[in-house]
Structure formats: structure tokens, C-alpha cells
Amino acid sequence: MNKTRRVTNRTGALLVCVLVCMGVATTIMSLSTVGAIRARRSIQKSHQLRQTQYLLDAGVLRSARQLQASPEYRGETWRPALESLNRFNPEVVIATEETEQPGVLQVTVVAQMGSPGTDVGSLNHLKTKRSHQFQYRLDAPKSTN
Secondary structure, eight states: OHHHHHHHHHHHHHHHHHHHHHHHHHHHHHHHHHHHHHHHHHHHHHHHHHHHHHHHHHHHHHHHHHHHHOTTOOEEEEOOOOGGGGGGOOEEEEEEEEOSSTTEEEEEEEEEESOTTSOTTOSSOOOEEEEEEEEEETTSOOOOO
């Protein structure tokens, strides 16, 4: 009878060991999944910030070229039709205003990606916004490029 008791005790101890190992394995898998999701969100946010900066640079160049072409240019809202950025809803707002100095305009360019109604926690639509201000002299010499 002693042999039967030992087998039963060993089976119970073995079952406890298996359950503990499964719990540890589940915890490790859960932590690695959470880490992977955080890394993906971070990479996507970094990518979108970089794309927003490129969009801002394009908006600054666009405003300078428009002012060179026409001194009466006073701004616009530009939504570039880029297939790769359509899901981010890109938009550039260019505004100009007179300064106290005659012939000098204050130009403000704001680039944003992500639509205002989207969920911030969503992986695909984080709202990012960048802006830049500069002064443009209307009587500046024209470039030959």
C-alpha cells in the first residue's frame, strides 16, 4: 500500500510543476506580445512624424514658389494626392499676413496627418502636426532656377 500512496503524491507534485511551468510560459508570451505591440506603435508613430516633417518641408517650398510666382498669393489649404499617404489624410495650411515692415510677409505653414475624428489609440491614425514660420520679402531678387 505504501507504493500506491507514493505514486499518487508524485502525480500531484508533477501536476503542480506542469501548471507552474505553463503559468511561467504564458507570462513570458504575454510580456513579449505586449512588447511587440509597443514596438510596432512606436515605429509607426516615428514613421508618421517623419512623413509629417517631409510634408511640412514640401509646404514651405510650395509657399515660397507661389510667392515668387505671384506677390498677391496669400495662402491656401493643400491636400496632396499621394497614394501612399491617403490613409493619413495629409493636409498643409499656408497662411500669410502683413508685418509692420513694408513689403515683408509673415508666412505660417502647418502640416498635419491623421484625421481629427480618429481614435488616438489606433495603430494607423495617430494625429501629428508640425508648423513653421518665416518672413518673406516681396521685393527680394528673383531666382533664375
